[in-house]
Amino acid sequence: MSDLLRAPAEIKYADELAWLESVDTGTKPFTWRLSPKMIRTFVLGSQPGDQLDRKVDQKWFGDAAIVERAIVTLASDRGLLLIGDPGTGKSWLAELLSAAVCRNSTLVVQGTAGTTEDHIKYSWNVSMVIAQGQSRESMIPSPIMTAMEAGAIGRFEELTRATSDVQDALISILSEKYISVPELDENGTVFARPGFSVIATANSRDRGVNDLSSALKRRFNFVRIPVVTNRRSEAEIVRFRTEELLRRHQITLDVPPTLLDVLLQSFADLREASAAAGSDDERLESALSSAEQIGVLEDAILHSNFFGRQTLTADALASSLVGSLARRDEDTPILNKYLHGVVAPRTENAGENSGEWTQFLQGGQAALKALA
Structure with a gap:
């Protein structure tokens, strides 16, 4: 960690995550590394009633119901959209949840005006395409496609900053759970493995920048993160x-x-x-x-x-x-x-x-x- 300016949560808390996994006796959905209850403990910290031999520090400060709803959403077929004012801990919560579920919080797409469909689907290694033609080896999967193939969590930061074309590309991914690659004759479809889900964040102050379509909204469970005033x-x-x-x-x-x-x-x-x-x-x-x-x-x-x-x-x-x-x-x-x-x-x-x-x-x- 000393060699990293900012270590992701799965590295920063690697020892704690490994220990939690070793003592976790709860039911784990899909390929999850921790059970829902243990994920809540990882995020919100341990309580005396948990009867753990080791204290788990709280990492995200907020209503436990928010964390529980987020975890339940990830176990469903719907994506998770964390929405709130800037600085309310949306991205930090998304990172902690990803680290706890699949030990990888770095499969991230950053939404901007310059984000394209390639950033959430795939692109090509031009040199390899020229030399060998289009193939799975010359294809560059997006973080979302990588998450699909691994049955992991893909993250989309600032969803409302991306254009409507990019947002619409998410609809088929969230509903059909596959990406078609028409350039490939064989193996031209990448299917999502069990455990795949998307955590997106949206700034409530960006309302009106690129509003989400009704179709895309239906693919997400909205979880609002309030400003902490306590x-x-x-x-x-x-x-x-x-x-x-x-x-x-x-x-x-x-x-x-x-x-x-x-x-x-x-x-x-x-x-x-x-x-x-x-x-x-x-x-x-x-x-x-x-x-x-x-x-x-x-x-x-x-x-x-x-x-x-x-x-x-x-x-x-x-x-x-x-x-x-x-x-x-x-x-x-x-x-x-x-x-x-x-x-x-x-x-x-x-x-x-x-x-x-x-x-x-x-x-x-x-x-x-x-x-x-």
């Missing part, structure tokens, strides 16, 4: 990701609990202001998700470690928040209004934490001044 869950998510960051960079910098509270409260304040805004120009462009909280904290930690006093401070946190959330001209006055209307009064009424809020106000004002 303070305890948010704190667990941010703490989990921050500990990973510190280990990866071998940083020993401390994150005081009071500063974590400041970060969580600031995002809660901004979400409340966004909900009360009368127009898009009066709310931040950011989705204010947990992922963006983690990004703000990560930026502040790295800046404090490399250029600061080797300790995380409230002014560094505020500077990172402004730098991360001020993405357009309209965002600057919104943040300025927040600092003066919400943070400034809190510096006098926050009791023991007033010192942190004072530093946070000063750091935010300095960052906004630098943007002016």
Whole structure:
């Protein structure tokens, strides 16, 4: 893992997955490596009632019903579509589920305006075609076709970013479970093996970019991933990701609990202001998700470690928040209004934490001044 910038879940948690498989006595659908109950344990962590000899840490933080519905969908004939705001953990959940089901989360197609049918079906090695003609050896299978042949999970990220032609190509794959290759006389059909399924993700803020057809929608079970607003869950998510960051960079910098509270409260304040805004120009462009909280904290930690006093401070946190959330001209006055209307009064009424809020106000004002 030390040689990988970011190890996929099946490598990162290889030892844990192997152990879970060795003690798993549940029924496993198709060629699944773990039973549905053990997959839930892998994703959500173990509970005392599981009676396992080893603690399994929670990796995705959210409603258990969401994970259970996703697992049930993968065992059915329908694809799984995880939909939600940016930064709600859709891709991370898809990766964890793929790793648990088939030990391969890397069979991924990224949806963009440039994604073509070849990316979800197949293409050709031109040099081999010229030398030997079209054959299975000269064919380059897509990640989805590879998943079909292996009875594994194929992933399609940002489905609504792909054009309607590409989306329509998925319909026959999800319904018929095969891909026809008319260029080949023999073995011209690639059939899906048991266990094959597709996990797609879609950004709810991309609605209207390339809307899904009714036919394609019927091939998916929709599972909505909400923005985490529960303070305890948010704190667990941010703490989990921050500990990973510190280990990866071998940083020993401390994150005081009071500063974590400041970060969580600031995002809660901004979400409340966004909900009360009368127009898009009066709310931040950011989705204010947990992922963006983690990004703000990560930026502040790295800046404090490399250029600061080797300790995380409230002014560094505020500077990172402004730098991360001020993405357009309209965002600057919104943040300025927040600092003066919400943070400034809190510096006098926050009791023991007033010192942190004072530093946070000063750091935010300095960052906004630098943007002016």
